[in-house]
Amino acid sequence: MMDAFILQAIKYMDILDIAELKIPLQKVTCLLGESGSGKTTLLRLLNHLISPDSGKIYFMGEDLSELNPVELRRRVVMLPQTPVVFPGSVEENLLQGLVYSEKPQVPPEKLTMVMEKVKLSKELHTPAGVLSGGEKQRLALARILLMDPDVFLLDEPSSALDELTEKLILDSLTEYARSQGKTLIMVTHNRRMGDFYADYTVFLEKGHIQKTAEVAACE
Amino acid sequence: MNDFIRIGVLQLLAAYLFLAILIFIVRKRGIGREQEIFFAAARMTIQLILVGFLLEYVFSQEHFLYTVIILLIMLHFAVRNIFSRIRLSIKPELKRVVIISMLSGSLLSIAYFLFVVLSLDPWYHPRYFIPISGMIIGNSMTGVALGVERLISGMNDRKELIEGALMLGARPSLAAKSVVNDTFSAAILPTVNSMVGMGIVFLPGMMTGQILAGISPLRAIEYQIAIMLGILGSVSLTVYLLVHFGYRAFFNTRDQLQL
Numbered sequence A: 001m002m003d004a005f006i007l008q009a010i011k012y013m014d015i016l017d018i019a020e021l022k023i024p025l026q027k028v029t030c031l032l033g034e035s036g037s038g039k040t041t042l043l044r045l046l047n048h049l050i051s052p053d054s055g056k057i058y059f060m061g062e063d064l065s066e067l068n069p070v071e072l073r074r075r076v077v078m079l080p081q082t083p084v085v086f087p088g089s090v091e092e093n094l095l096q097g098l099v100y101s102e103k104p105q106v107p108p109e110k111l112t113m114v115m116e117k118v119k120l121s122k123e124l125h126t127p128a129g130v131l132s133g134g135e136k137q138r139l140a141l142a143r144i145l146l147m148d149p150d151v152f153l154l155d156e157p158s159s160a161l162d163e164l165t166e167k168l169i170l171d172s173l174t175e176y177a178r179s180q181g182k183t184l185i186m187v188t189h190n191r192r193m194g195d196f197y198a199d200y201t202v203f204l205e206k207g208h209i210q211k212t213a214e215v216a217a218c219e
Numbered sequence B: 001m002n003d004f005i006r007i008g009v010l011q012l013l014a015a016y017l018f019l020a021i022l023i024f025i026v027r028k029r030g031i032g033r034e035q036e037i038f039f040a041a042a043r044m045t046i047q048l049i050l051v052g053f054l055l056e057y058v059f060s061q062e063h064f065l066y067t068v069i070i071l072l073i074m075l076h077f078a079v080r081n082i083f084s085r086i087r088l089s090i091k092p093e094l095k096r097v098v099i100i101s102m103l104s105g106s107l108l109s110i111a112y113f114l115f116v117v118l119s120l121d122p123w124y125h126p127r128y129f130i131p132i133s134g135m136i137i138g139n140s141m142t143g144v145a146l147g148v149e150r151l152i153s154g155m156n157d158r159k160e161l162i163e164g165a166l167m168l169g170a171r172p173s174l175a176a177k178s179v180v181n182d183t184f185s186a187a188i189l190p191t192v193n194s195m196v197g198m199g200i201v202f203l204p205g206m207m208t209g210q211i212l213a214g215i216s217p218l219r220a221i222e223y224q225i226a227i228m229l230g231i232l233g234s235v236s237l238t239v240y241l242l243v244h245f246g247y248r249a250f251f252n253t254r255d256q257l258q259l
């Protein structure tokens, strides 16, 4: 099994202290841990939005600190915990990821398709600011699906959703990742979700890896 | 020029009656600002007297060094003034950008205005060089001070949007674009607006001065239009340099946002 990320002797302020962590390639990894345990911080390290004070992170076998940060972020896209909505319409928001990552624009059918994938039924010209919290979350998710990166770092992608919508979306998300060979690294707020969707789970406790577990495949 | 009314010392003293009235009212009503008002008026008087003597002396000198030294002093105080006006903490990298954009932007504009628009001869002619430079530097200073403040607060206020853009693989220049553009327009807006009311709501100071000195209003507006465009150009150039290079101070070499 190849690893997407390998972390060695990582220290970040007094927030994270990770002796070793491997995150498998083309698998669904769930990050679990109580509030303040460092989950978001870990994702930000992998997105190179912050750098560790010491230790090494490898992405696909290469030292992350030696890769161009902008290019890395185009392959390893992060969905923040509170969804970011840019000024403009739903359509502009969907396309914003492609604009930022300087990728070619996509045909309108693709927009409708990706909106369906996240169960968002809104007109494309709706101003994005009026969307509800859960709709914004799905909009942000659709935006990065459209970018089609190799690795998705999702920080509680379903925190603002009801149970049914959450299930629908995580189902379609993991199905997509598995069929397309994407690496999904996802912070989930409950254990049950982790066990259900993950191939691999990582438990964080006060910045330390408490345990990692391979979830028995029930496919 | 010959019908120019001189204000003598006695007449000048009569003008201080305005100040006396103000202080009287303030004291009577217990507003408690009389000291401040008095010292402000005193400072104004002393500073202007000193400047009057200084300029009188410099104008009588033939050497270009006098003009250059005064130019440098004005620039020095302009930069100091910018830093003292900003209440937010400012990074050393941004400080450097402020100094460089203020110096290069206003010097370029001054040079263009004096040597191309006015074709000044001799090039250091202090009677033109000093007041025109003063106007250009003063206005650029106001623009840059406003710009720095807007840039810092914009970067802080839109942290989420900027990091949100970085997470999606945006280059820092694109991630900061909205802050940079908004800062630019906010900082040049006062200058643009001042052109709108000019001549209707008020007569600009330089034009008033020239008219009082006996120059035909038609000659005075030529100068006023030219200088206004020079000011606009210099404010835009200095503020543009500021935002164009200044935003980078908020990112490190790993393209991470660092506030």
Ligand SMILES: Nc1ncnc2c1ncn2[C@@H]1O[C@H](COP(=O)(O)OP(=O)(O)OP(=O)(O)O)[C@@H](O)[C@H]1O
Binding pocket: A015, A033, A034, A035, A036, A037, A038, A039, A040, A041, A042, A081
């Ligand atoms: N830049 C920072 N400076 C100082 N402390 C920070 C910084 N970023 C995060 N922290 C602290 O680090 C700890 C971990 O934060 P983090 O956001 O990673 O937690 P989390 O596991 O994602 O929590 P939650 O489930 O509530 O989102 C918190 O105590 C937080 O206050």
Ligand SMILES: [Mg+2]
Binding pocket: A039, A040, A041, A081, A155
């Ligand atoms: Mg978090």
